Amino acid sequence: MGDVVADSKVDFGALAALHKWPSLANQRQPDRDSYQVSEGTLDECISAFMEKPATTRHLYEIHTAAQPSLVTDILSPEHVTELSRLREFL
Numbered sequence: 178m179g180d181v182v183a184d185s186k187v188d189f190g191a192l193a194a195l196h197k198w199p200s201l202a203n204q205r206q207p208d209r210d211s212y213q214v215s216e217g218t219l220d221e222c223i224s225a226f227m228e229k230p231a232t233t234r235h236l237y238e239i240h241t242a243a244q245p246s247l248v249t250d251i252l253s254p255e256h257v258t259e260l261s262r263l264r265e266f267l
Contacts, residue, residue: 187248189220189264193241200236211238219248223264226257234258 196211214237215225222239229237239252252260 187219187260187263188244189218189223191219191241191244191248193217193219193222193239195222195225196238196240198236198238203233203236205236213240219260220264223257223261226254227261 194213194216197214198205198211199209200206215222217225219239219241222241226234226237226239234254234257237254237257239257241248241250241252243250247263248260249256
């Protein structure tokens with residue numbers, strides 16, 4: 178992944194929104210839609226996500242404009258965690 182990181186520029190200033198899935202017993206309710214809990218830059222949303230307890234992060238995702246190679250329009254909890262690590266190196 179080293180080459181991808183070196184060649185990629187992630188716009189952490191892009192508009193983004195942190196969404197949460199309705200849950201029951203700490204499990205996503207797939208028959209319901211996620212709802213927005215905050216909005217701001219991708220950087221702010223990643224920070225807000227990382228402040229959530231690790232045991233509840235699977236209930237969140239970030240919606241933003243796709244950025245080729247590293248950022249999709251809906252970022253899974255695993256993807257957000259990876260971007261959080263990555264932004265320390267960019």
